[in-house]
Amino acid sequence: MKIIIHGGFFSESDQSHEVKVAKQNSLKEIATKGFEFLQNHSAEETVVYTVSLLEDDPLFNAGIGSQIQSDGKIRMSASLMNGETQKFSGVINIENVKNPIKVAQVLMKEQDRVLGGEGAKKYALEHGFEDFSTEIPQRRKEYEAKLKNGGKGTVGCVALDNNGKLAAATSTGGKGFEIVGRISDSATVAGNFANQHCAVSCTGVGEDIVSNATAAKIVTRVSDGMSIEKAFEKTFQELKEIDGFAGAIAIDQSGNFFHQDSYPTMVFASFDGIDFEVFD
Template sequence: MKIIIHGGFFSESDQSHEVKTAKQNSLKKIAAKAFEFLKTNSADATVVYAISLLENDSLYNAGIGSQIQSDGKIRMSASLMNGDTQKFAGVINIENVKNPIKVAQVLMKEDDRVLGGNGAKIYALENGFEDFSTEIPQRRKEFEEKVKNGGKGTVGCVALDSNGKLAAGTSTGGKGFEIVGRISDSATVAGNFANQFCGVSCTGVGEDIVSNATAAKIVIRVTDGMTIEKAFEKTFSELKEIDGFAGAISIDKDGNIFHQDSYPTMVFASYDGTDFETFN
């Protein structure tokens, strides 16, 4: 059993040492809780559990930490992929739900598994999700002052369970001030992908991740026989060609954990029941 989570990027220029320490402690705590959950639950259920904890922490750009778009509203996206069943489900630009990743989880049972905008919101209400404002005063103040410091962050998780099954999930609150209708990578296979060989969740600039098809490329290359390290090396070399801004976390079927970023520092934590690794 293995787990790795990420919480976007940390910039020394616009975040304090106190925020950095808070994120390190938060990620370590969430990774430990998720690993304990993983002991008695599947990889996909654990991914949802871990991401919901990240969505509930305003340190991160997802859930209650989400950015405000150019029209003053918050819209979020999230996706979940089960590496065993190869099912992918997600919501795009959903409003007023506390945990978009949980809506993606419920969508797994549907034939139509990726919903956007108002349709996603209606589906959530019909399936028992309460209307919930994810706006916090800090975000509204930033919006009113036109502070654009959010933009390169999502949260995500990859888990390998005791049965050798993999799953990956990603959730985002957008980049802030974006054009209404913009779609990020988080609910696409470029930003979130898993199969029986490997799972990957990405963070960074969505347009760069989509242009590079980052998550899908890494997983496919591992599937075709590359080591996870080589798959990352080749994919990130291609990302460099377009000066792409991204980070990714991953676990392969053998339990190898790997992560990489193109512009440090991606914030992450991994745990295998014995050893923690967190970003510096």
């Protein structure tokens, strides 16, 4: 059983040392809770639970703390993929929901498993999700001052359960100040993908991740027999060719962790019940 999570990127130029330490501590705490949950739950249930904790933490750009778009509104996206069943579900540009990843989880039982905009919100209300504003004062200040702090942020989790099953979940509050209707990578297989061989969650500039098909490429290459390290190496080399800005976390079916970013510094934490690894 293993778990690895990410919380977007950290820039020394626009975030303080205190924020960095707070993120390190929060990721370690959330990874611990996620691993404890994994003891008695499936990989799919665990990645949803863990990403919901990240959505509930205003330090990260998902759920509470999401970025504000150019028209002053918050729209979020999230997706879930079960490596065993190969089912993918997600919501795109959903508004006024506390935990978009939990809506994606409910959608797993539907034939129509990816919903956007008003349809996603209507579905959430019909399935017991309360109307909830995820805006926090800091994001409004950033919006009004046209600051773009944290604009390359997303949260995600991949897990390997005690039955050897993999799952991946990713959630984002956008990049901030984007054109209304813009779609990120987070609710696509470019940003969130899993099968029985590997699970990957990405963060960074959504357009670059989609252009590179980052998560799907890594998983496909591992499935074809490439080691997880080599799969990352080749995929990130291709990302470099387009000067892409991205980071990714992954676990393969043998329990090997891997993470990489094209520009420093993706914030992440991994835990296998014994050893922690947290970003510097």
